[in-house]
Amino acid sequence: MIVCQCRVVTDRDVDAALADGARTVSAICRSTGAAQDCGSCIFSVKKLVTKHLEQECSHLAADGAAS
Numbered sequence: 001m002i003v004c005q006c007r008v009v010t011d012r013d014v015d016a017a018l019a020d021g022a023r024t025v026s027a028i029c030r031s032t033g034a035a036q037d038c039g040s041c042i043f044s045v046k047k048l049v050t051k052h053l054e055q056e057c058s059h060l061a062a063d064g065a066a067s
Contacts, residue, residue, distance in 0.1 A: 003034060003044045004032070004033070005040075006037035007034055013032045013034075014034070018049070018052050
C-alpha cells in the first residue's frame with residue numbers, strides 16, 4: 001500500500017525502516033522520505049509506527065509473562 005503519494009513510500013518501506021531500527025515517526029520520515037513534501041501522509045506513517053510498536057510491546061509482555 002502506498003503511504004506517501006509524493007515520494008511513493010509504501011508500507012513495506014516503513015516496515016523496512018522499522019526493521020532497521022527506526023522507532024519514531026521522525027526517524028521513519030527521514031529514512032523513507034515520507035512527509036517531506038505536502039505532509040498529508042504523516043498520520044498514516046504514525047498509524048503504522050504505532051501499530052508496529054504496540055505489537056512489539058505485546059510480544060515483550062508475553063515473553064515476560066512466560067518467565
